[in-house]
Amino acid sequence: MLFNSFQFLWFFPTFFLLYWVFFRKNLSLQNLFIVAASYLFYGWWDYRFLSLIVASSLLDYVVGIQLGRTERKGKRKLLLMISLVFNLGMLGFFKYCNFFVDSFVDLFAHFDITIQRSSINIILPVGISFYTFQTLSYTIDVYRKKLSPSRDLIQFLAYVSFFPQLVAGPIERATSLLPQFSKPRTISSNQIKDGLRQILWGLFKKIVVADGCARHVDYIFNNADSTPGLLLITGAILFAFQIYCDFSGYSDIAIGTARLLGFHLMTNFRTPYFSRDIAEFWRRWHISLSSWFKDYLYIPLGGSRVNKWKMIRNTFVIFAVSGFWHGANWTFVIWGLINAIYFLPLLIRNKNRKFLDITDTGWPHIKEVVQIATTFVLTCVAWIFFRSDSISDAVSFFGKIASNSFIPEYSTDIKDFTFNQPILFLTICVTILYMIVIEWKTKNKNHGLDIDQWKPRNRILTYYVTSFLIIFYGTFEETAFIYFQF
Helix, strand or coil: CCCCCHHHHHHHHHHHHHHHHCCCCCHHHHHHHHHHHHHHHHHHHHHHHHHHHHHHHHHHHHHHHHHHHCCCHHHHHHHHHHHHHHHHHHHHHHHHHHHHHHHHHHHHHCCCCCCCCCCCCCCCCCCHHHHHHHHHHHHHHHHCCCCCCCCCHHHHHHHHHCHHHCCCCCCCCHHHHHHHHCCCCCCCHHHHHHHHHHHHHHHHHHHHHHHHHHHHHHHHHHCHHHCCHHHHHHHHHHHHHHHHHHHHHHHHHHHHHHHHCCCCCCCCCCCHHHCCCHHHHHHHCCHHHHHHHHHHHHCCCCCCCCCHHHHHHHHHHHHHHHHHHHCCCHHHHHHHHHHHHHHHHHHHCCCCCCCCCCCCCCCCCHHHHHHHHHHHHHHHHHHHHHHCCCHHHHHHHHHHHHHCCCCCCHHHHCCCCHHHCHHHHHHHHHHHHHHHHHHHHCCCCCCCCCCCCCCHHHHHHHHHHHHHHHHHHCCCCCCCCHHHHC
16 A cells, blocks of 8 residues: 555554554553554555465564573574575575576577576565564664563554564664554544655655656656766666655655654755765665664774774665665666765875764855755765666666757757647646755754744745645655565
8 A cells, every 4th residue: 555545545544543542541452453454565466476475474473482492502593594595595595696697598598508597487576675674673683671561462463563663664673663553542633643754755755756757757768769968867867866755755755754643753855965975865765774784794894993994894884785785687786886986085084074964954054055965966876876776777777868869959859849839847846846945944853844943934835835836836646656566
């Protein structure tokens, strides 16, 4: 079920009323209701894949219980390995099996050896990368004795399947989210107001900005061979805003929805396109995944406590794995390695932690504008690999920027392009600018409409403008979120 679907429009209000009116006084029934609703939410897409969530949840629940009963190092390691092998094996099979088979066949094809491809067509379950990492964090933290094992099965099932963040995050840690299922939840007018505002802002970013950019981005990338260089650059810039608004929009809706249910989820994005270098960008982009890799991969590899060469190695490992996590395509690995290369000069010069503060909301000075613009351009270059279907397509895209005529001719180059509807293109430019201004003014807040400190007139005007843009310029078709495929 999609947040931007009519099914969710009736599903959530119904759930909200039942949750607070009929189940409020009984925590166990309230948690059980969350599990049932979460399974309905996920099973709406394909009920067959519910078995994967249930199997992963039950296995890690049992592993956690057994870890709490033994102090023997050998047995504890064996239990941890059972969880890792099962969960990562399941993720690897569904997400990467076709990729490795195709790569194997293509490798031999270079040597003129023909191998018949398998006819198996494996469907990627929505959200498997997210809930797999979430349940693994529980097992690893119990193994490390940072968390006591859960002995309430319903609470644990609710933690793994919690529908607001089930299919695209944030990837919550068991140490943060799981205890929230063991305590009675309360609701206040301030929670409702702030949750609805964050949902509103998330919907604006998704159905107005992201979906508005999508129609232009798809055309440009699908017709790169005949598209002038200026429009190719425009397509890369628009994709940067598309993927940010699509993913952060989902996170805003998820966090706001959870707040309406009395839960607190971690912030997943902090205005990453205002970053002054690539290190700051990665501290602000998909925070739940970056921190997951830091805690469960980077630090176990030695983190920053090793010599410079090993730090460089660890950095490349993290970015490569992060790229591969995003999808079964070499383009994602290249995207990750490009970001590692961007990060390298900062690491070597010990400048990777230079910008830890969030700048004030006054207008930026010239130096800051240059730093932000440079970081954004570098990010857009990497995004081209992320968006392309293959490495050759990405390389060709760069080649076409240089080789095609740079300035489009209206009569030939734009005739069949959506720019022949200038109001649509102008609208998306205006909505992007509106989003940039709002998020700049609230970049030290939790979300774009966290504007209680504004004057009442400006606050009400912002609510009205945002709602107006959603109603009149939103895309109300059920378009899937980009990160559902990851």
